[in-house]
Amino acid sequence: MSPTTTTTASTTASTNQNDPQEIPELKTYPATTKDDLISALRLVADSVAQQRQTAARALIFHPLWLSAMAAVIAIVYKAMYTNSSDLPLIGTTSAGCVMAGLLVVRGLTGGYIEEAERVGKWEWLFPASSTGTEGEEKGQEQEVLVTKFGERIIGAVVLRGVPAAAEEKGKVTGVIRAWTVERRYRGKGVGVGLLEEAVEVCREKGWEGPVFDEEHANAKRVLPGLFNGGFERREKRARKVLEGVKKRME
Numbered sequence: 129m130s131p132t133t134t135t136t137a138s139t140t141a142s143t144n145q146n147d148p149q150e151i152p153e154l155k156t157y158p159a160t161t162k163d164d165l166i167s168a169l170r171l172v173a174d175s176v177a178q179q180r181q182t183a184a185r186a187l188i189f190h191p192l193w194l195s196a197m198a199a200v201i202a203i204v205y206k207a208m209y210t211n212s213s214d215l216p217l218i219g220t221t222s223a224g225c226v227m228a229g230l231l232v233v234r235g236l237t238g239g240y241i242e243e244a245e246r247v248g249k250w251e252w253l254f255p256a257s258s259t260g261t262e263g264e265e266k267g268q269e270q271e272v273l274v275t276k277f278g279e280r281i282i283g284a285v286v287l288r289g290v291p292a293a294a295e296e297k298g299k300v301t302g303v304i305r306a307w308t309v310e311r312r313y314r315g316k317g318v319g320v321g322l323l324e325e326a327v328e329v330c331r332e333k334g335w336e337g338p339v340f341d342e343e344h345a346n347a348k349r350v351l352p353g354l355f356n357g358g359f360e361r362r363e364k365r366a367r368k369v370l371e372g373v374k375k376r377m378e
């Protein structure tokens with residue numbers, strides 16, 4: 129597959145026409161060097177770790193959690209208030225309760241850091257080995273596509289060809305194990321470009337799909353279901369974007 133190169137457009141207010149600013153290239157290509165693979169893996173792991181912040185916000189602003197904190201503060205007030213001179217102490221005690229609650233949130237969402245550490249290991253990318261691409265699971269070919277802006281990798285998609293069951297011999301489905309873009313570049317078309325390249329790879333190799341892996345890098349949930357609405361909406365949106373890309377490229 130040949131790299132796709134795009135020059136990003138930008139404007140500058142500089143009046144010095146003799147010293148134009150060089151615009152870095154934006155290109156997408158299969159990662160083959162260990163440096164590129166490590167950078168892609170680190171980007172995927174970072175996206176998993178960032179889910180902790182999303183989960184923490186969902187928990188803190190959930191009506192159930194807010195109600196619980198309000199109840200705690202009400203109990204503190206009722207137990208400690210006798211006259212207005214008690215208000216400063218009630219305020220500091222309530223603040224302490226809020227801080228304790230935030231520590232609980234931190235503990236409850238810590239599973240995303242553990243998951244990021246697991247995903248960030250070479251063994252996750254190549255499960256059968258800790259040394260290189262020869263570690264791909266038997267019968268499963270894998271491509272890691274990256275988008276580089278200048279010298280910086282800002283997006284990655286991990287695509288694996290998964291053979292069908294024995295009764296459907298010869299059929300292979302492209303399965304997306306990870307799809308991520310560095311936070312500051314999200315919403316600018318980089319992710320869609322990666323999906324387009326993934327679709328093109330599947331066509332070149334004669335694979336079905338691609339489809340998202342049910343156990344992709346960002347699939348793990350550490351909180352109970354009622355706090356995961358934001359994650360589920362993102363999941364549906366990602367699948368919808370992929371279906372739109374495939375339909376557009378038919």
